[in-house]
Amino acid sequence: xxxxxxxxxxxxxxxxxxxxxxxxxxxxxxxxxxxxxxxxxxxxxxxxxxxxxxxxxxxxxxxxxxxxxxxxxxxxxxxxxxxxxxxxxxxxxxxxxxxxxxxxxxxxxxxxxxxxxxxxxxxxxxxxxxxxxxxxxxxxxxxxxxxxxxxxxxxxxxxxxxxxxxxxxxxxxxxxxxxxxxxxxxxxxxxxxxxxxxxxxxxxxxxxxxxxxxxxxxxxxxxxxxxxxxxxxxxxxxxxxxxxxxxxxxxxxxxxxxxxxxxxxxxxxxxxxxxxxxxxxxxxxxxxxxxxxxxxxxxxxxxxxxxxxxxxxxxxxxxxxxxxxxxxxxxxxxxxxxxxxxxxxxxxxxxxxxxxxxxxxxxxxxxxxxxxxxxxxxxxxxxxxxxxxxxxxxxxxxxxxxxxxxxxxxxxxxxxxxxxxxxxxxxxxxxxxxxxxxxxxxxxxxxxxxxxxxxxxxxxxxxxxxxxxxxxxxxxxxxxxxxxxxxxxxxxxxxxxxxxxxxxxxxxxxxxxxxxxxxxxxxxxxxxxxxxxxxxxxxxxxxxxxxxxxxxxxxxxxxxxxxxxxxxxxxxxxxxxxx
Ligand SMILES: [Fe+2]
Numbered sequence: 001x002x003x004x005x006x007x008x009x010x011x012x013x014x015x016x017x018x019x020x021x022x023x024x025x026x027x028x029x030x031x032x033x034x035x036x037x038x039x040x041x042x043x044x045x046x047x048x049x050x051x052x053x054x055x056x057x058x059x060x061x062x063x064x065x066x067x068x069x070x071x072x073x074x075x076x077x078x079x080x081x082x083x084x085x086x087x088x089x090x091x092x093x094x095x096x097x098x099x100x101x102x103x104x105x106x107x108x109x110x111x112x113x114x115x116x117x118x119x120x121x122x123x124x125x126x127x128x129x130x131x132x133x134x135x136x137x138x139x140x141x142x143x144x145x146x147x148x149x150x151x152x153x154x155x156x157x158x159x160x161x162x163x164x165x166x167x168x169x170x171x172x173x174x175x176x177x178x179x180x181x182x183x184x185x186x187x188x189x190x191x192x193x194x195x196x197x198x199x200x201x202x203x204x205x206x207x208x209x210x211x212x213x214x215x216x217x218x219x220x221x222x223x224x225x226x227x228x229x230x231x232x233x234x235x236x237x238x239x240x241x242x243x244x245x246x247x248x249x250x251x252x253x254x255x256x257x258x259x260x261x262x263x264x265x266x267x268x269x270x271x272x273x274x275x276x277x278x279x280x281x282x283x284x285x286x287x288x289x290x291x292x293x294x295x296x297x298x299x300x301x302x303x304x305x306x307x308x309x310x311x312x313x314x315x316x317x318x319x320x321x322x323x324x325x326x327x328x329x330x331x332x333x334x335x336x337x338x339x340x341x342x343x344x345x346x347x348x349x350x351x352x353x354x355x356x357x358x359x360x361x362x363x364x365x366x367x368x369x370x371x372x373x374x375x376x377x378x379x380x381x382x383x384x385x386x387x388x389x390x391x392x393x394x395x396x397x398x399x400x401x402x403x404x405x406x407x408x409x410x411x412x413x414x415x416x417x418x419x420x421x422x423x424x425x426x427x428x429x430x431x432x433x434x435x436x437x438x439x440x441x442x443x444x445x446x447x448x449x450x451x452x453x454x455x456x457x458x459x460x461x462x463x464x465x466x467x468x469x470x471x472x473x474x475x476x477x478x479x480x481x482x483x484x485x486x487x488x489x490x491x492x493x494x495x496x497x498x499x500x501x502x503x504x505x506x507x508x509x510x511x512x513x514x515x516x517x518x519x520x521x522x523x524x525x526x527x528x529x530x531x532x533x534x535x536x537x538x539x540x541x542x543x544x545x546x547x548x549x550x551x552x553x554x555x556x557x558x559x560x561x562x563x564x565x566x567x568x569x570x571x572x573x574x575x576x577x578x579x
Contacts (some may be wrong), residue, residue: 032062034089034139038234039243042149043296045189045250046312047129050149053246053296054137055119055237056089056112087114092138095124099134099146112139117230119293129154147247150188157315161186163249164533166193166256166387166467167493168236171202171210171217173552175241177494177532180549180559182244187534188314190249193467193491194256194326194387196295197236199223199271199287205262206497209553224277229290237294246296253295254308254322256387256468260287263439265330266363284327309366311373318537319377321370323386325441329363334438336400345397347432354435354445361444362451371454380569381537382460388440388468390448391475391488392521394433399518403428405506409514433518440468452479455486461569462486463542465535470498472531472546474524474565476575484574487567489544491533492526495552499527523576524563531562541566543579 034056041053058066066087073083094107106126112118120137127133130153137144153160163181181190198205201222210216218235219228236242245251257263260283263270268280277283288305291297300310306328312320339350353359362370374382384390398408411425421429435442442448455462462485464477470493477486492498500508508528515525524546531548543566550558564579 032065033059034062034142035059036137036139036142036144038237039247040135040137040144040147041246041296042135042147042250044252044298044310044312045150045152047152047154048127049123049125050127050133050151050250051121051123051296051298052093052095052135052147052149053119053121054091054144055117055234055294056091056139057118058089084114088112089118089139091120093120093122093124093135094138095127095133095135097131097133099148101134101136105133117290117293121296123298127151130157145243145247149250152188152312152314154313154315157317158538160188160314160318160537162320162535163187163190164193164385164465164467164489164491164535165190165494166491167195167470167496168192168242169195169198169206169258169493169496170236170239171198171204171213171215172206172497173209173213173215173495173530174555175239175245175494176549176552176556176559177530178239178241178245179555179557180547181532182241182248184248187249190245190251191320191322191385191465192251192253193385193465194254195258195467195493195496196253196255197232198258198496199232199261206495213553222271222277223287224283226286226290229287230293233290233294251296252312252320252322252385253297254324254385254387255291255326257326259291260284260327263333264326265332266327268332270333288327309362309369311377313377313379314537316379317539318381318383319373319379320383320385321373323362323370323384324366325361325387329360329366331359331361331444334443336434336436336438345432350434354443357446359444359446361441361447367447367450370451374454374460375458377460380461380539381542382455382462383535383537384451384462384464386464386466389437389466389473389475389488389490390441390451390464390477391473391490393435393437393440393442393519395436396428396433396518397431398428400434400436405503405511405514405518409510409517412518437469449480452477452485456483459571461567461574463535463537463567464488465533466490467493470496470530472524472526472529472533472562473522474544474563474576476521476523478521486574487542487576489533489535489565492529492531492546492548494532495530498529503527524565526562529562531559539569541568 037057038055044051069083069086073080089112091112092109094104097103112120132150136146202216202220219231223229223232261269261271301307308324339346411428472492473490475488478484512525512527516522529548530552534545536543545564546562548562565576
């Protein structure tokens with residue numbers, strides 16, 4: 001950094017401290033200081049703006065000063081005001097075209113405030129489209145790591161390349177996936193489809209190796225309060241691989257269930273009890289508040305932090321519509337067990353429940369918004385960035401009741417080859433197939449048909465991105481009449497365990513092969529590896545590549561491309577084809 005630039009940056013800090021009334025804080029700063037232990041991040045890029053983020057951390061000396069001031073504050077209103085003001089810390093920021101900050105294009109100052117957990121977010125405006133920028137923060141002389149970000153391209157765009165991730169579970173392993181993404185300099189953005197963090201207590205889900213890996217969660221209990229969610233976010237953001245990825249690329253993120261509680265829906269969650277854990281409304285509000293404090297999101301409507309559905313236009317090539325299938329409109333999930341009575345499975349009752357046109361996944365407001373966004377967009381491809389699988393995953397009932405996949409698949413193969421079946425095999429094959437994951441779009445068939453109907457009536461090329469399952473999938477998406485509407489590419493998890501832990505005796509390759517044989521629209525599955533999905537859009541095709549890391553239980557740089565598939569535009573395309 002040139003001397004002139006450093007002086008300029010420090011001058012901004014001085015102006016900033018006055019602007020935020022931080023003079024009292026400055027008086028104490030000769031004894032304490034600040035740092036940036038949670039790194040930097042950027043997100044929600046548009047053609048002319050991007051959100052930059054950091055968090056200020058006070059050192060022990062500074063915390064001692066605050067404690068003393070707080071003790072004094074008990075005495076008078078004036079002292080209390082002084083204490084509150086002292087805790088507001090001035091932070092300067094600057095954005096440049098180069099990593100040495102010789103060409104600064106924007107700068108300013110904002111307070112890091114205790115009521116935002118000392119997180120700082122700036123929506124930087126006036127930027128150029130499709131341009132790489134560097135940014136950093138300065139708190140009273142302490143300078144943050146440098147972040148790199150990129151605005152969205154506009155106009156005629158030839159190529160967009162995204163990394164898509166989901167289900168980054170701290171106690172389950174190391175974020176090697178994030179480290180691999182951070183190394184890349186050929187991506188426009190990283191899209192996080194949710195389960196950015198998990199709410200469970202230490203020793204909960206996927207924590208078997210957490211102690212051995214040094215990744216036991218903080219706080220130790222399940223996250224319920226604002227302080228809990230803040231502390232959990234803080235732990236995830238102390239992870240060096242998370243910091244590296246955030247510093248390297250802008251993120252476009254939506255939450256899934258675990259940012260709040262498992263299998264959430266609009267009025268509750270499987271992992272929430274009003275009786276023992278307090279009000280759902282309060283818990284949800286705390287989780288949402290902490291999420292926006294800690295994630296580099298831009299609120300479409302600041303008065304409604306629960307609204308996260310929003311669109312990103314990459315010129316004339318891609319419109320990415322980020323959805324909330326979780327909190328804003330979802331009716332409660334159905335359960336197959338609700339339809340099992342003394343007479344067996346009530347297929348008619350189940351079909352009626354699934355086909356109930358009143359059941360919502362997006363909710364009426366978001367559904368109408370999506371239709372408007374898709375009809376307005378002039379882009380070649382309509383991407384939906386959302387949480388749960390949209391593909392039809394009807395699985396033979398015997399598999400749901402415990403028959404090994406290999407046994408069922410062998411019987412099905414015999415039948416297909418015209419070989420004689422035993423009575424037992426015939427009985428197996430006579431059972432119906434049912435959607436097994438009723439938390440996914442399969443449990444909301446009418447809502448799925450509505451979205452596919454938009455794409456069909458508007459003649460759009462639909463690419464659905466999904467997470468949630470921890471496994472990799474590629475599905476053809478057809479409507480109920482069998483017309484190809486689009487495709488779905490689903491990312492495996494960053495660390496959360498997949499089917500290999502539910503079916504430990506199945507050979508992963510054979511298991512995936514059997515699923516592809518038994519589930520019509522399923523073109524590709526990987527049920528045992530962690531990784532991410534790279535999606536590259538061009539006017540003539542969209543190509544998906546699944547990239548897997550070799551382990552999550554050690555820091556490792558191993559990564560391999562597992563599979564590449566693509567889809568073509570137009571009525572003759574809109575299905576998955578080999579590369
Ligand atoms: Fe997950």
